Amino acid sequence: MCLAVPGKITALEKGNAEVDFSGVKRSVSLDLVPSAKKGDYVLVHAGFAIQLLDSEDARETLKLFKEIYDRSR
Amino acid sequence: MTAPGNPAEKYRFNSPMWRDKGLAARALEEMRALTAQVSGRTGKTVNIMEVCGTHTMAIASSGMRRLFPPGLKMLSGPGCPVCVTSQGDIDSVLALAALPDVTLATFGDMLKVKGSNGLDLNSMREKGADILVVYSPLDALAFARSNPLREVVFAGVGFETTAPLIAASVLRARKEKLKNFSVIAFFKLVPPALKLLLSDPKNNISGFLLPGHVSAIIGVEPYRFVARVHKVPCVITGFEPLDILAGINMLLRQLARGRAEVEDEYYRAVKKAGNPTALKLIAKVFNPVEASWRAIGRVKRSGLGFSPEFAGFDAARRFKIAYREAPEPRGCLCGAILMGRSQPPDCRLFAKACTPSSAVGPCMVSSEGACAAWFKYGG
Ligand code: SF4
Ligand code: SF4
Numbered sequence: 001m002c003l004a005v006p007g008k009i010t011a012l013e014k015g016n017a018e019v020d021f022s023g024v025k026r027s028v029s030l031d032l033v034p035s036a037k038k039g040d041y042v043l044v045h046a047g048f049a050i051q052l053l054d055s056e057d058a059r060e061t062l063k064l065f066k067e068i069y070d071r072s073r
Numbered sequence: 074m075t076a077p078g079n080p081a082e083k084y085r086f087n088s089p090m091w092r093d094k095g096l097a098a099r100a101l102e103e104m105r106a107l108t109a110q111v112s113g114r115t116g117k118t119v120n121i122m123e124v125c126g127t128h129t130m131a132i133a134s135s136g137m138r139r140l141f142p143p144g145l146k147m148l149s150g151p152g153c154p155v156c157v158t159s160q161g162d163i164d165s166v167l168a169l170a171a172l173p174d175v176t177l178a179t180f181g182d183m184l185k186v187k188g189s190n191g192l193d194l195n196s197m198r199e200k201g202a203d204i205l206v207v208y209s210p211l212d213a214l215a216f217a218r219s220n221p222l223r224e225v226v227f228a229g230v231g232f233e234t235t236a237p238l239i240a241a242s243v244l245r246a247r248k249e250k251l252k253n254f255s256v257i258a259f260f261k262l263v264p265p266a267l268k269l270l271l272s273d274p275k276n277n278i279s280g281f282l283l284p285g286h287v288s289a290i291i292g293v294e295p296y297r298f299v300a301r302v303h304k305v306p307c308v309i310t311g312f313e314p315l316d317i318l319a320g321i322n323m324l325l326r327q328l329a330r331g332r333a334e335v336e337d338e339y340y341r342a343v344k345k346a347g348n349p350t351a352l353k354l355i356a357k358v359f360n361p362v363e364a365s366w367r368a369i370g371r372v373k374r375s376g377l378g379f380s381p382e383f384a385g386f387d388a389a390r391r392f393k394i395a396y397r398e399a400p401e402p403r404g405c406l407c408g409a410i411l412m413g414r415s416q417p418p419d420c421r422l423f424a425k426a427c428t429p430s431s432a433v434g435p436c437m438v439s440s441e442g443a444c445a446a447w448f449k450y451g452g
Contacts (some may be wrong), residue, residue, distance in 0.1 A: 045238065048209070050286070062090050068103075
């Protein structure tokens with residue numbers, strides 16, 4: 001039930017955002033992340049953005065996975 | 074998944090790297106070595122509880138469980154709100170759905186959970202009850218707005234991930250002066266559930282894989298007592314296969330070093346303080362209350378009910394729904410499974426009297442339930 005998926009804000013309209021989920025667009029409420037801007041990635045649960053996703057942190061996580069587990073390549 | 078636009082962005086959130094098979098194989102190798110090290114020292118299996126049903130499903134559907142070393146056992150915890158909603162609370166939802174003026178709005182997960190009378194929302198709908206399946210509570214609000222003669226009641230089941238968006242919807246309803254919208258609040262809180270699990274002296278939990286999306290709201294602090302007081306390691310974990318493998322390995326590393334801390338593997342989404350806006354909304358609309366957990370019973374301050382200021386939105390009050398304790402279905406082991414004491418095949422009804430198409434207990438009904446995951450993908 002707490003399924004949440006990442007999407008990218010492509011437009012802002014008064015409290016709501018248009019969010020692109022890999023090509024599918026939906027209107028999402030920004031009540032819980034009022035500081036979100038166009039271009040930001042957000043985690044969306046049941047029609048609400050619940051958190052901003054940090055691109056740098058995501059990049060770092062992937063880099064870490066690679067560093068830890070990719071020794072042979 | 075492919076992301077539109079700039080390729081650097083694709084690399085960040087939708088990269089196939091989160092599911093890279095080669096990296097996963099390496100992570101599994103590390104897992105084997107660490108498990109051998111830990112269980113070699115203690116002479117026991119390492120029991121890791123995945124608190125969240127979304128983790129249960131991710132582990133089952135990716136086929137990972139079969140690749141885990143034999144010394145490592147995953148236990149499913151009380152991490153699916155449908156599974157932990159008590160029989161009495163389900164009966165209250167069904168009682169509301171039976172009222173002639175009420176449209177009961179709900180997430181789809183709740184449709185097939187049976188009440189004490191053997192009925193579920195699905196079968197009530199076939200008999201004429203007005204049940205609206207929504208993707209978002211905002212859909213329920215929109216319906217209430219355009220149907221002013223119907224009483225729209227939202228079935229508020231969920232954890233800290235879901236509670237703030239219901240709070241936001243209630244605030245919107247108040248702002249719009251919508252008179253025909255209310256919520257039956259059965260929200261549950263994860264940290265008190267962990268406390269309850271750990272207070273059982275027979276618990277055999279070596280570490281917790283903590284729910285990523287609950288933590289996106291509540292942050293890291295509320296889990297500290299698990300490490301400090303109970304000396305059980307915790308890792309907040311994301312939902313991609315590599316997240317899960319890395320999260321388990323982080324737990325094993327703590328166990329190997331004899332440490333207990335709260336670590337955050339999912340820091341791209343989970344900040345230390347969580348989401349303060351969401352927490353403020355929860356605190357404004359709701360109060361901690363005693364809640365009733367399936368097969369576990371009533372636990373103090375483990376749920377959320379309406380604060381006095383918002384009592385007008387409380388459907389239980391508005392429609393005078395009295396809570397009644399009700400027994401669990403006979404033979405169902407859901408309670409023991411939620412507490413990590415049993416696994417689905419331990420239940421005599423599993424895959425016999427109880428299957429997803431004819432489920433006895435909610436662990437089989439919910440798509441995130443431990444029994445459903447085990448039935449569909451095997452152990
Ligand atoms: S409700 Fe949330 S915490 Fe529970 S199983 Fe589903 S996703 Fe996980
Ligand atoms: S198999 Fe069915 S009856 Fe047994 S514990 Fe699971 S849900 Fe309950």
